Amino acid sequence: MTDKTLHLLNNIPFNLEKDGIFNSMKIKNNSEYANELSDLMDLALTLIKPKAAFRQCRITERNGDRVSVNSVEFESHILAKILSTVETTFVFVATCGSELENMAIPRDEFLKWFCLDTIKEKALEAAVDYLFAFIKQKYNLTKLPSMSPGSADGNVWRIEQQKPLFSLLGDTKKLIGVELTKSCLMIPNKSVSGLCYSTGVELVSCQLCMRENCHERKARFNPELKAEYES
Numbered sequence: 001m002t003d004k005t006l007h008l009l010n011n012i013p014f015n016l017e018k019d020g021i022f023n024s025m026k027i028k029n030n031s032e033y034a035n036e037l038s039d040l041m042d043l044a045l046t047l048i049k050p051k052a053a054f055r056q057c058r059i060t061e062r063n064g065d066r067v068s069v070n071s072v073e074f075e076s077h078i079l080a081k082i083l084s085t086v087e088t089t090f091v092f093v094a095t096c097g098s099e100l101e102n103m104a105i106p107r108d109e110f111l112k113w114f115c116l117d118t119i120k121e122k123a124l125e126a127a128v129d130y131l132f133a134f135i136k137q138k139y140n141l142t143k144l145p146s147m148s149p150g151s152a153d154g155n156v157w158r159i160e161q162q163k164p165l166f167s168l169l170g171d172t173k174k175l176i177g178v179e180l181t182k183s184c185l186m187i188p189n190k191s192v193s194g195l196c197y198s199t200g201v202e203l204v205s206c207q208l209c210m211r212e213n214c215h216e217r218k219a220r221f222n223p224e225l226k227a228e229y230e231s
Contacts, residue, residue: 006054007053014122014126021041024118040105040112047100048119052094052131053169055091072165072167079147085199093186093191094124095178097176146197148194
């Protein structure tokens with residue numbers, strides 16, 4: 001039986017120390033920039049609250065390159081192949097939180113903006129890790145691969161598919177502070193959405209992506225695998 005409940009995770013632990021931020025920024029904590037950033041870190045770390053929302057859904061129809069989740073249709077040749085033997089999936093959005101979006105920092109303070117962006121990125125990582133661990137524990141799962149609209153080089157699953165995906169979760173801006181723009185990007189920018197599943201193909205979308213020098217790459221490009229899934 002599918003759990004149709006919309007689950008909100010609003011109290012995700014996030015305990016990042018200043019040293020961790022400096023290390024990620026490749027700045028020594030005793031450098032000339034440390035004092036300039038210290039107060040900003042203190043404030044940001046007290047404000048930021050990573051969050052996530054998810055819903056367990058059923059695959060309700062398959063038709064070639066189209067697959068319906070809770071009667072909401074998605075179009076992607078590769079997604080349809082990946083979900084060909086899957087009956088249940090989880091629709092999710094995870095975010096760093098919107099608390100740092102309106103901090104009063106001059107636009108030319110690039111180092112401070114880099115600092116905030118680093119904190120937000122770490123908060124998003126915490127949200128995703130917590131979300132997937134929560135789903136695994138709640139539903140007694142051992143693996144949970146995922147796919148996201150706009151992932152890989154953009155043609156695996158078009159970013160416009162964000163709209164039907166968000167429709168499965170409701171008012172995400174009200175629920176967890178994530179807003180979808182007209183171009184289907186997310187605000188806050190450190191947010192991620194997608195489908196995850198526990199059976200079938202374990203695939204990292206980076207394996208299908210030919211973009212070089214991507215700092216978010218999690219796996220090497222696999223041309224043989226890309227050809228297989230595009231056939």
